[in-house]
Amino acid sequence: MASTSKKTIVRVFEGFAGYGGASFAMKRLNKKSKKLRFEVVGYSEICQSAIDLYNANHKSCNHKSPLKNWGDITKIDVSELPNFDMFTGGFPCQPFSSAGSRLGELDPRGTLFAEIIRICKVKKPKYIFLENVVGLSRGKCKPTFENILRIFKEIGYDIQTTILNSKDYGVPQTRQRLWFFGVRQDLGGLPNNFSMTPEKVEMTEFIEDYLDANPAEDLYKSQRQVDHVKEVHNKPADYFHVQERLCYDYYNRKIRTDRVCMTITPPNHNVVRIVEPPVNGQDRFRKLSIDEHFRLMxxxxxEKEREIIYPDNQTYIQLGERAGNGWEINVVTILLDHIFKQL
Known part of the structure; x- marks a missing residue:
């Protein structure tokens, strides 16, 4: 970690990068912090649509060239990696997610988590900052979670975790995620009285404020399709006759009257819908637009600002998948700010 007369620089390697949720959050912090600057020195990602989205939005520190993608994390020669101060990433969650089989892995060294350990044992970054689904810490997966904490301790890291929900930090989405942060023990570990949980932020805007003013017509379902949903979900004919635009939780078969969206997921899970006041007696029921996906992330x-750029060649499915599998950057910004103010 380099120090200048103005700012301390934290060099970051972004594993399992996706669209670069950590990078987006760190850009925000770089603009507001007078003492700290994050610089990404490289990333690892294998999904081409994620790589294209990452490269469209993140450049090297000189802003003239793309950051190096080290590709498949299992094939990285650790000796070739540049030095860095923090490893960050959301390691694949499928074994632990409620949307998957949730079988977990009793020994996390049998999963891609092992690659984080392999890299950090050699590079010995000062900090580790990771994300996963809440299911990793509960039920059948809890032994895996406990093994992960034990392994971090074995390789010399003092780790704390927290579970944060986006709706508790200003964004109207119910999105709980498990966060890990650790400091090397030989550098003193985490400070006394260290807290992983930032103070909650009151929500002042709700889902209506995050939706497009004029959504594209191809997002809407036909009345016949809506009638089929009502039939399958056993709803009365006027169930979708709402007074304002709200989220319909397809998974739990109910309108969210709390004015908050359910968890954003990849489009193939087919669970997030928007219900709008009827027009000429016809139900208005639709998918989220891509901008709406990312606003809720x-x-x-x-009209004045676009914090993310979409590559021209990306489809609705590809971009929706990236959003559903990504980091909600508002909560990441708040969490990283909270953490580094204590260090």
Missing amino acids: GFKIN
């Missing part, structure tokens, strides 16, 4: 997208 914490991005500022309006």
Whole structure:
């Protein structure tokens, strides 16, 4: 970690990068912090649509060239990696997610988590900052979670965890995620009285404020399709006759009257819908637009500002998948700010 007369620089390697949720959050912090600057020195990602989205939005520190993608994390020669101060990433959650089989792995060294350990044992970054689904810490997966904490301790890290929900930090989405942060023990570990949980932020805007003013017509379902949903979900004919735009939780078969969206997921899970006041007696029931996906992931997208750029070649499915599998950057910004103010 380099120090200048103005700012301390934290060099970051972003594993399992996706669209670069950590990078987006760190850009925000770089603009507001007078003492700290994050610089990403490289990333690892294998999904081409994620790589294209990452490269469209993140450049090297000189802003002239793309950051190096080290590709498949299992094939990285650790000796070739540049030095860095923090490893960050959301390691694959499928074994632990309620949307998957949730079988977990009793020994996490049998999963891609092992690659984090392999890299950190050699590079010995000062900090580790990771994310996963809440299911990793509960039920059948809890032994895996406990093994992960034990392994971090074995390789010399003092780790704490927390579970944060986006709706508790200003974004109207119910999105709980498990966060890990650790400091090397030989550098003193975490400070006394260290807290992993930031103070909650009151929500002042709700889902209506995050939706497009004029959504594209191809997002809407036909009345016949809506009638089929009502039939399958056993709803009365006027069930979708709402007074304001709200989220319909397809998974739990109910309108969210709390004015908050359910968890954003990849489009193939087919669970997030928007229900709007009827027009000429016809139900208005639709998918989220791509901008709406990313607004609910914490991005500022309006007439004055666009915090994320979409590559021209990406489809609705590809971009929706990236959003559903990504980090909600508002909560990441708040968490990283909270953490580094204590260090």
